[in-house]
Amino acid sequence: MKTIIVTIFIIFLSFTAQAQNTTEEVKVETVEMTIVTETTYEINLEAKTEVARLYKFKNSRIKRDLNFLTKANKPKMA
Template sequence: MKTIIATIFIIFISFTAQAQKTTNEVKVETVEMSIVTETTNEVKANTTTEIARLYKFKNSRIKRDLNFLTKANKPKMA
């Protein structure tokens, strides 16, 4: 009985939803734009110079920090 009432209710709701008055289609205003055939490329020349550092000495700070050893890297005696 409960399922019959539920199906009738669903069918009734679907028919009333279809019977609603539909709205008219809304027309969209289009905008015409011209095609650009010429393009200009601007290149800005930056005159900044960047400095690259060269470390001549073996014990420089950067090389020493990059070649660090941890306790796990040391060999252990069995």
């Protein structure tokens, strides 16, 4: 009985899905773009001074964060 009701329900849904009127055509507006053949190069002559940090200490924050260990890395006793 349950299979008959489910089959009828599926057939009913398929008929209602086919009965939908989806004939609307959507028009897309196209954008015309040109091709650039000339390229210009800008050179920035300003000197920038950047500072790089060197960590001498073994327990510095960056080195400690980069050397993290997960629980999977720890040895287990058999």
